[in-house]
Amino acid sequence: MSTVKMSTQHEIMDSSLALGKLEINSPGTLDISHSGPKKGKTVHDGPQTHLNGCVPLSHQVAGHKYGVDKVGILQHPDGTVLKQLQPPPRGPREMQFYSQVYAEDCSDPVLLELQRYVPKYFGAWSSPDIPAELYLKLEDVTRMFRKPCIMDVKIGQRSYDPFASQEKREQQIKKYPLMEEMGFLVLGMRIYKVNSDSYETHDQHYGRGLVKETIKDGLSKFFYNGNGLRKDAVSAGIQKVEKILQWFEGQRQLHFYASSLLFVYEGSPLEGGPKMAASRPLGETPTPKARVAEFNNNIHVTGHVENGLVLGPLGQSLSGVYALHRRGCGRGRRGDAPDDVRNAPPDNGLWKFITRNPLEQPNGNAVQAQLEEEDEGRRGPDPGGDVEVRMIDFAHVFPSQTQDEGYIYGLKNLLSVLQKILSE
Ligand SMILES: O=P(O)(O)O[C@@H]1[C@@H](OP(=O)(O)O)[C@H](OP(=O)(O)O)[C@H](O)[C@H](OP(=O)(O)O)[C@H]1OP(=O)(O)O
Ligand SMILES: Nc1ncnc2c1ncn2[C@@H]1O[C@H](COP(=O)(O)OP(=O)(O)O)[C@@H](O)[C@H]1O
Numbered sequence: 322m323s324t325v326k327m328s329t330q331h332e333i334m335d336s337s338l339a340l341g342k343l344e345i346n347s348p349g350t351l352d353i354s355h356s357g358p359k360k361g362k363t364v365h366d367g368p369q370t371h372l373n374g375c376v377p378l379s380h381q382v383a384g385h386k387y388g389v390d391k392v393g394i395l396q397h398p399d400g401t402v403l404k405q406l407q408p409p410p411r412g413p414r415e416m417q418f419y420s421q422v423y424a425e426d427c428s429d430p431v432l433l434e435l436q437r438y439v440p441k442y443f444g445a446w447s448s449p450d451i452p453a454e455l456y457l458k459l460e461d462v463t464r465m466f467r468k469p470c471i472m473d474v475k476i477g478q479r480s481y482d483p484f485a486s487q488e489k490r491e492q493q494i495k496k497y498p499l500m501e502e503m504g505f506l507v508l509g510m511r512i513y514k515v516n517s518d519s520y521e522t523h524d525q526h527y528g529r530g531l532v533k534e535t536i537k538d539g540l541s542k543f544f545y546n547g548n549g550l551r552k553d554a555v556s557a558g559i560q561k562v563e564k565i566l567q568w569f570e571g572q573r574q575l576h577f578y579a580s581s582l583l584f585v586y587e588g589s590p591l592e593g594g595p596k597m598a599a600s601r602p603l604g605e606t607p608t609p610k611a612r613v614a615e616f617n618n619n620i621h622v623t624g625h626v627e628n629g630l631v632l633g634p635l636g637q638s639l640s641g642v643y644a645l646h647r648r649g650c651g652r653g654r655r656g657d658a659p660d661d662v663r664n665a666p667p668d669n670g671l672w673k674f675i676t677r678n679p680l681e682q683p684n685g686n687a688v689q690a691q692l693e694e695e696d697e698g699r700r701g702p703d704p705g706g707d708v709e710v711r712m713i714d715f716a717h718v719f720p721s722q723t724q725d726e727g728y729i730y731g732l733k734n735l736l737s738v739l740q741k742i743l744s745e
């Protein structure tokens with residue numbers, strides 16, 4: 322466990338952005354030294370020189386980290402999250418997932434409902450300095466919270482997909498042999514402690530140490546704020562997970578592997594007023610120069626629908642997406658053709674590529690309007706209003722014709738543990 326006195330870090334970073342202190346292309350304005358390179362990892366070369374005002378996501382609790390791994394997550398000055406595309410086939414597959422779920426002409430009720438449970442997607446993004454390095458531009462699920470308490474929980478009985486190599490399967494099973502029995506794994510969390518005005522954090526090793534006998538107490542740590550157990554947050558979280566479970570029980574077209582639920586609840590004891598803190602960066606308009614520069618570098622890819630399928634512009638197949646992506650992934654981990662590329666399923670036409678027209682989101686301004694509109698809509702009475710539970714991480718999502726039993730099993734077990742916490 323690590324306890325970091327960082328109650329103001331979020332605000333400092335946010336207000337720096339809000340005040341425009343982080344100059345575009347200005348070296349030395351970003352300090353990512355807190356991340357520190359992990360053994361065997363490579364520090365990203367000079368993010369401060371080409372991030373176009375973006376910074377490593379300060380409140381990331383799991384996954385690949387910018388400046389530590391070769392891919393990672395950034396925050397855009399407009400408050401959105403930028404997830405760097407992983408090497409093929411994972412990154413392109415995740416992009417296709419979002420593109421399909423948010424296709425403008427999507428009329429599939431299953432996908433339309435799914436939009437409620439995943440972050441909003443604003444298309445592909447790249448910095449003017451490295452146009453071939455692609456990012457997914459996503460809603461920051463934590464943006465409405467003053468002191469966001471965040472937990473990433475991987476769901477499913479298997480964290481490798483059906484096309485994974487034997488080596489990958491073994492690697493995954495070794496990481497958490499209990500995955501099959503538990504159906505979920507805590508990847509990371511951070512909790513705001515009201516008594517000490519600090520965040521407590523736990524990384525992936527904490528979750529891997531949890532067994533059947535300790536999982537209830539291990540999970541309940543997320544809901545202890547230093548003064549007591551936040552049963553209101555547990556209860557609201559249960560309601561949200563139940564909705565996601567209902568969606569899974571009603572759909573037979575997608576299977577999710579190594580995908581997570583991101584839990585967020587409000588850690589701040591303050592009550593009243595809009596939840597959106599003034600210090601959050603959303604709402605800031607970048608300089609006109611930045612706007613033009615970035616506008617020109619949003620990846621504008623259009624598509625059309627034929628026989629109910631969204632058809633893509635890049636050679637109409639995954640290979641086109643991979644080709645585009647490879648140009649930006651020369652530094653991809655473990656080379657450009659990992660085992661799961663060789664074992665990848667054929668491009669059966671179900672996964673095609675489209676992103677939104679960037680004209681709708683020049684430099685995030687329309688993004689901001691859209692998010693604010695949605696926030697207005699959410700301010701009505703909502704019993705789970707101070708809690709978000711969203712599905713994230715879609716690098717291993719595949720078409721299917723059956724229920725996703727492994728994910729459903731994980732959700733049910735997670736719900737039963739949450740219920741036990743509630744009845745403590
Ligand atoms: O590259 P790494 O070392 O971050 O490994 C990732 C793992 O992170 P970890 O070793 O736990 O820090 C990561 O493990 P966790 O989910 O964090 O337990 C995944 O196994 C990831 O594979 P994929 O992207 O889901 O196919 C792994 O990605 P690949 O290495 O397989 O690309
Ligand atoms: N839309 C989002 N809003 C807020 N935080 C996010 C969002 N997407 C990812 N994160 C943060 O980044 C972490 C890793 O994201 P994920 O998509 O799982 O990346 P990876 O593929 O590297 O595992 C999450 O645990 C969470 O802390």
Ligand SMILES: [Mg+2]
Pocket residue numbers: 383384385581714
């Ligand atoms: Mg993840």
